[in-house]
Amino acid sequence: EKVDDTKMLYLAHGLPQTHPVHKGILEFKKALEIKSGGTLKVKIFPDAQLGSEREVLELLQIGSVAATKVSAATLSNFVPEYHILGIPYLFRDKQHQFDVLEGPIGKSILEKGSKFWLRGLCYYDAGSRSFYTSTKAIRTPEDLKGLKIRVMNNQMAINMVNSMGGSATPLAYGELYTAIQQGVVDGAENNPPSFVSSNHYEISKYYTLDQHSSVPDVLLIGTKYWDKLSDEEKIWVQEAADESAQAEKVFWNNSVEESMKIAKEAGVEIIIPDKSLFAEKSKSVVEEFVKEHPEMASIVEQIKNQ
Amino acid sequence: MSIEVISIIVLFVSFFGLLLLKVPVAYSIGIATTLSLLLNIDKMPGITTIAQRMTTGIDSFALLAIPFFVLAGEIMKRGGIANRLINFAKSLVSSLPGGLAYVNILASMLFGAISGSALAAASAIGSIMTDRMEEEGYPRTLSASINITASTTGLLIPPSNILIVYALASGGTASVAALFIAGYIPGILLGFAIMGYVAFIAISKGYARGKRATLFEVWTFFRKAFFSLLLLVIVVGGIVAGIFTATEASVIAVLYAAVLSLIYGDMKTKDFPDVLLTSAKTTAVVMFLICTSMAMSWLFSFEGIPEMISTFLLDSLNNKFAIFLAINIILLVVGTFMDMTPAVLIFTPIFLPVVTALGMDPVHFGIVIVLNLCIGICTPPVGTLLFVGSGVAKVSVTQVIKPLLPFLAIMVAVLMLISYIPEISMFLPRLFGL
Amino acid sequence: MSKSELVFNKVNRILEWFLILIFALLVLDVLFQVFSRYIIGRSFTWTEEFARFSLIWMTVLGAAYLNAKREHLSMDFVYEKLSPANKRKASILIELFIFLFALIVMVVGGGNLVYTTLHLEQLSGTLRIPLGYVYAIMPFSGLLIMIFSIYHITRIYTNKISS
Numbered sequence A: 001e002k003v004d005d006t007k008m009l010y011l012a013h014g015l016p017q018t019h020p021v022h023k024g025i026l027e028f029k030k031a032l033e034i035k036s037g038g039t040l041k042v043k044i045f046p047d048a049q050l051g052s053e054r055e056v057l058e059l060l061q062i063g064s065v066a067a068t069k070v071s072a073a074t075l076s077n078f079v080p081e082y083h084i085l086g087i088p089y090l091f092r093d094k095q096h097q098f099d100v101l102e103g104p105i106g107k108s109i110l111e112k113g114s115k116f117w118l119r120g121l122c123y124y125d126a127g128s129r130s131f132y133t134s135t136k137a138i139r140t141p142e143d144l145k146g147l148k149i150r151v152m153n154n155q156m157a158i159n160m161v162n163s164m165g166g167s168a169t170p171l172a173y174g175e176l177y178t179a180i181q182q183g184v185v186d187g188a189e190n191n192p193p194s195f196v197s198s199n200h201y202e203i204s205k206y207y208t209l210d211q212h213s214s215v216p217d218v219l220l221i222g223t224k225y226w227d228k229l230s231d232e233e234k235i236w237v238q239e240a241a242d243e244s245a246q247a248e249k250v251f252w253n254n255s256v257e258e259s260m261k262i263a264k265e266a267g268v269e270i271i272i273p274d275k276s277l278f279a280e281k282s283k284s285v286v287e288e289f290v291k292e293h294p295e296m297a298s299i300v301e302q303i304k305n306q
Numbered sequence B: 001m002s003i004e005v006i007s008i009i010v011l012f013v014s015f016f017g018l019l020l021l022k023v024p025v026a027y028s029i030g031i032a033t034t035l036s037l038l039l040n041i042d043k044m045p046g047i048t049t050i051a052q053r054m055t056t057g058i059d060s061f062a063l064l065a066i067p068f069f070v071l072a073g074e075i076m077k078r079g080g081i082a083n084r085l086i087n088f089a090k091s092l093v094s095s096l097p098g099g100l101a102y103v104n105i106l107a108s109m110l111f112g113a114i115s116g117s118a119l120a121a122a123s124a125i126g127s128i129m130t131d132r133m134e135e136e137g138y139p140r141t142l143s144a145s146i147n148i149t150a151s152t153t154g155l156l157i158p159p160s161n162i163l164i165v166y167a168l169a170s171g172g173t174a175s176v177a178a179l180f181i182a183g184y185i186p187g188i189l190l191g192f193a194i195m196g197y198v199a200f201i202a203i204s205k206g207y208a209r210g211k212r213a214t215l216f217e218v219w220t221f222f223r224k225a226f227f228s229l230l231l232l233v234i235v236v237g238g239i240v241a242g243i244f245t246a247t248e249a250s251v252i253a254v255l256y257a258a259v260l261s262l263i264y265g266d267m268k269t270k271d272f273p274d275v276l277l278t279s280a281k282t283t284a285v286v287m288f289l290i291c292t293s294m295a296m297s298w299l300f301s302f303e304g305i306p307e308m309i310s311t312f313l314l315d316s317l318n319n320k321f322a323i324f325l326a327i328n329i330i331l332l333v334v335g336t337f338m339d340m341t342p343a344v345l346i347f348t349p350i351f352l353p354v355v356t357a358l359g360m361d362p363v364h365f366g367i368v369i370v371l372n373l374c375i376g377i378c379t380p381p382v383g384t385l386l387f388v389g390s391g392v393a394k395v396s397v398t399q400v401i402k403p404l405l406p407f408l409a410i411m412v413a414v415l416m417l418i419s420y421i422p423e424i425s426m427f428l429p430r431l432f433g434l
Numbered sequence C: 001m002s003k004s005e006l007v008f009n010k011v012n013r014i015l016e017w018f019l020i021l022i023f024a025l026l027v028l029d030v031l032f033q034v035f036s037r038y039i040i041g042r043s044f045t046w047t048e049e050f051a052r053f054s055l056i057w058m059t060v061l062g063a064a065y066l067n068a069k070r071e072h073l074s075m076d077f078v079y080e081k082l083s084p085a086n087k088r089k090a091s092i093l094i095e096l097f098i099f100l101f102a103l104i105v106m107v108v109g110g111g112n113l114v115y116t117t118l119h120l121e122q123l124s125g126t127l128r129i130p131l132g133y134v135y136a137i138m139p140f141s142g143l144l145i146m147i148f149s150i151y152h153i154t155r156i157y158t159n160k161i162s163s
């Protein structure tokens, strides 16, 4: 007879333990362990201990890790529909964004992952990404001319910066701090909490809140693990995920406020530009995307009209 | 016994058993990791995960510096750069008592610094210098000892592949650029310490001083060595000035060394395939070790081993100095029988969280761990540098051990200084704001 | 020279030229990356990915080549003290361990990895090639290593090479 009937759920992600999204994941762990009466135990591996986002997604498919949290940008290399969420200026504001993500469109994208053995559970707020620069302030898209801006190695991000007039420079994140400091690149782009936790605010004079993209984070479970759960357990997992998503939004907002305060106190000039100028320039990226992925054009249209 | 403890025992017992049987180190690591992981994860996911970690573990742009610096070093070795450096070093220091011994130190340092490889320095400089020194009455074993220990300075003075490996093992908490800058003073300090001891022997044994070179001669040899020395300026200067990243600097080194060797005429275009193959082999030795080590370090994280050891060290030795000392002693023991690259890959993730919890900078720890393991590659039973150095000097390993001991003692003394005085390593990186 | 020796040498020559080719491409690729940024003034997204994938191929294929040459780093301070008869036994055992690792982890584990990533249509970030092709070097090299191990074992067994 089996005495120990607890199931372990290994969850790995790449963020530090101070990060608001990690705090959201802790809520997931707490809720699931309470709901299951301790029969489902969650072990969290933060700090990319088990690998980068892409690598851990593969481990979910392989079946050695049960769950993970990744950026929708990374996920789009596995599940093409997530590309949509990377489109610049897709959402009008945060309200619109979460109405879409938590409504039928968002849910249908989460379900698309099952075909690739990666079942989406919920979205976490990861804010909006904006430019920061070390030498020259960006107030209008014209200021981007000739600036080398580090972007993630991702075609949409590259096209976006180039369309606005900058010179997109994909570079490994680990080399970025030194690259900004030494002038290999003139700047980069990220959300406020990452701008601060990476210490890039120490070496950047300007932070331009153009908020060009709002790519959410996604909590995922591998279908290899999911399929072994009972129906009851599946409900617990989904409920715990939904509850953690609501809690995370609060953590996120607090963290954005704190980060902006830290950046300002360090002497970073915060610039609030006319976003429509940047949105106008990036329209070609959306057109190109729709041309390349005609099957997703209707979803983009639905999101814009919601 | 908990499953964690059993898997740790399985891991270490099988690893050391396989090592002693002479199973290649990379395979010993891989097999031990597989056995231990299969205690925790189902068979198919388990072995697939190891295969995945082996490939993704080396899927890093920063690691490209390893093949490139290896290639640059190989080109320089064949391209007549060693001789130019020896002649220049000789014109500088040969008039001191024990002059030729300094030439050996300085040339080993310069070549080690430029090529980034202690083995390349020992083999390129040692074979030439031992003969010249014997003509002037130095025992071959003494020349070999000098050559072996002085060559290790090149692992601290940038560029250095082992520091890149450390940067990777540190999970990006220490940048390659900061480590490179941090290595200068410790490397040069080690070189001076070795020179100090050589001065002591030279005066007490009365080793002859050579003819003083005229300023004109120094100038002539400097001019001939100028473009070889310039490589150091280009590589490090380019990184500091922000023209290219540390990784890109390595490929610039390749281009520069290749062009220089062709101009010198010591290498022909038809020599390049062979140089590429030799370097590809050297690269594969190190990189395949990294492959299986990355799988092992994934297992460590999965089992929470670094956390366990760190809790143990922090709880049982409630004192910063005692913990640094304990870590240094463990690494010295490890270094006697384990080669440098696997030791850095395996022990960095274990010890780094401990020392950073105590307020040590990851860059400082990188210099400490590398210098510590520099001693290891000079000691029996497994000391690659010791073997190569004795080999090119045509003396047996056992003969070298006695004259080598005082040099090792000096290295340990420098190691203690560098461990307990962070400023030696951190002064330059802070100055450059890295 | 026996037929198996001839084949073995031929395979090694092919491996050598392949390694030289990958390394040369790797050098040119990263040089291009640096110079395109300064001379043409733009960055190409594929150069970094190409370099990383080439390094994986060079390493894993290089590992197989090292097995052919038996030049992996190993520690022989106990081995050196063995009698010639025991050295032979140990050498065969070593090759068996290598064979098993190559079979279980590289061929079966690596094969499953290739199957999974191809089946799930995972593409690389910028070159947009199936990642399974990159991983395929694992089972391929594993197969070579297994063959080399069998070759070495038969040679040790028939006393053709000193252990």
Ligand code: NA
Pocket: B112, B113, B114, B115, B116, B117, B153, B154, B155, B156, B157, B158, B159, B160
């Ligand atoms: Na060096």
Ligand code: NA
Pocket: B335, B336, B337, B338, B375, B376, B377, B378, B379, B380, B381, B382, B383, B384
């Ligand atoms: Na040793």
